[in-house]
Amino acid sequence: MLYKDEQKSHNCPQCGDLLNIYFKYAKLIKCNSCGSAIFLEDDAVKLIGQSAVLSPEPSLIQLHKPFKFQNKRFTPLGKIRYSYGRGFWEEWFLKDDKNQEFWLSIDEGDFVLEEKIKFSLPFKKNHTFKVGQNFNEYQVTEIGTGVCVGFEGELPEVIKLDESHTYVHLSRGHGELLTLELSDNETMTFKGQWIDPLEIKV
């Protein structure tokens, strides 16, 4: 059964509907009734804008529908959509049964499962990466930019809509991956792997 955080019950400051909060540490949630983006801070809720209605896509992954991957169960609690002009990719925020947080990025048929790590790499936002560059055993394999166009569900961090977002993939060996997310104030590092969507059991 899906655990719901009963401790944290809030109403939407815009339409008054009850917000269903599944993740104790959620910082951002979208109201299911009116689409408002709401910032959750301790006991306060604050309206920060309207999240675009994301056109539904046929997807293997659905909000609040647990799935299994390699005998582990993950529950999707939120997703962010980024546009890169001709198309978009999505980042799903997942929780496993031990309440650990994961991110599943789906870009067309490419699935990457990662965890945020407290591992600081010595790069600043203005660092120039080039595909093919080597850093120890890692090689830069992809650099991309997208604009955050909306989100669904709840998220552990606040995102800024319409803001451009740069990521760098560094690969090692067979499918091992580090992803750097570069922003003005910090560089976040995620570690994980490419996964085969056929191994996802819903």
Ligand SMILES: [Zn+2]
């Ligand atoms: Zn609302």
